Amino acid sequence: VxxxxxxxxxxxxxxxxxxxxxxxxxxxxxxxxxxxxxxxxxxxxxxxxxxxxxxxxxxxxxxxxxxxxxxxxxxxxxxxxxxxxxxxxxxxxxxFVPSIKMNKPYQATEVDKAIMQDPEHFRVYDLVSRAPAKASYFYNSLTGYHAAKLKRYNELYDFYISKNNINVLNMLNTKYIIAEDEEGNPFPYTNPDANGNAWFVENIKLVNSANEEILALDSLDTKKEAVMMAENGYASFLKDDIMIDTTATITVEVYEPNYIKYKSKSAVDGFAVFSEIYYKEGWNAYVDGQLTPYSRVNYVLRGMNVPAGEHVIEFKFEPEVVKTGSRIALASSIIFVLLLIGGLFYNFKNTD
Known part of the structure; x- marks a missing residue:
């Protein structure tokens, strides 16, 4: 039919x-x-x-x-x-392709090799490669692809990063920008104005909405100022007059996907901005081992009060869902073992 x-x-x-x-x-x-x-x-x-x-x-x-x-x-x-x-x-x-193509899907170019020689922690903005994941394969990148996207970062990318807004690139610690020269060859442009991994600010600008917060980034001097929503619960922790020590420093000691360790030194209490994406569902902050609240600033980044003196600041990824899942898995395993032992004991007893 x-x-x-x-x-x-x-x-x-x-x-x-x-x-x-x-x-x-x-x-x-x-x-x-x-x-x-x-x-x-x-x-x-x-x-x-x-x-x-x-x-x-x-x-x-x-x-x-x-x-x-x-x-x-x-x-x-x-x-x-x-x-x-x-x-x-x-x-x-x-x-089906050779395993080396899967284990090493991208081959490092001379530009990639030059950037990877830099031992510091930074981000790279690739304007040349058509493969969005290529830069992320070799170093921390502003681009990449994942089906599950962070909404705020995606908005920031569409609003500023894709338009090459240098102010936003600086606060994201974009030290290298891969561009093309006049002959069309890629080269790594070094951005000397990148803010670094963390820095102290002199002033915090409070706004009333997320729209005002993202719009403020266009003209905000991110090296000296930070913007935060007034309804943010962390606003109550802020001081009216933020002091600044021009010699204060925050340096990265350990940088891993689920753990970042900083060392701060300042003569006065200050407010620090960290060039890491804010994600409250799992990331906890510790100052000298004590759990410490932190906030979202500059639409996507992290910020927190840092006391005077020398301190160790740690960010640990400790999602509660993983802990809950581990407890459930452990309890299930224990119950299974008990049932297995009970069944064997019952069978052995009846056999006798």
Missing amino acids: FLLFKSSLFNFVGGNDGYYRQNFGQQFMDALIADRKTFFTEDTLRTLVLVLLSAGTIYLFLKKKLSETKVIMAFAVLIVIDLVGVDRRYVNNDD
Whole structure:
């Protein structure tokens, strides 16, 4: 029925055909519909052959010309042919590549090698590579791809980073910008104005909405000022007059994906901004081992009061969901072991 009446039963038109026709023309649409009809015909014939072979196998079994074992083997072969035929449409020889290409999907260029010689912690903004994940493969990057996106950072990227706003690039500690020279060759531009990993500010500007907060970044002197929403609970911890020690320093001692350690030194109490993305669902701050509150500033970054003197500041990724999941897994394992021991004991007792 499908083969004989396919033209009357199906029109082979898709929901996006209007878009395809507008952008690629009617000739492209005609070829696309012809391909759809070809795929339909080939799959219908393929299914018909499998059905006839299956029916023939059953018929021979009913006529006692095939044993049950041979029927099972015949169906096993047909099933394998069916599965392999369809699966190879999605995974075939073209999808298998040498392991070195998977272990090292990107080869470092001379620019990459030059940047990787820098032992400091910084970010790179790649304006040249068409692969957004390439820069992230070698060093901390402003670009990359992940299906789950941080909403605020995504907004900051669309609003400022993609427009090469140097003020925002500085607060994100963008030390290198990969660009092209006049001859089209990539080169690493060193940004001497990058703010660094953390710094003390002289003033905190309070705003009333997220829109005001992100708009303020366009003209904000991020080296001296920070912007924070007034309704932020941390605003109550702020002092009316922030003092600044021009010789104060904050340096990174340890930098890992789930742990960052700083060492601060200042003659007065101050407010520090950390060039790390604010994410309250798991990141905890500690000053000299004591859990300390911190806040979101500059729309996406972290900020907190730092007391005078020399201190160790730590950020640890300690998501509660991981702790809860570990407790559940441990409890489940204990219950399973107890049930197993109880079952063995009960069986042993009844055997005696």
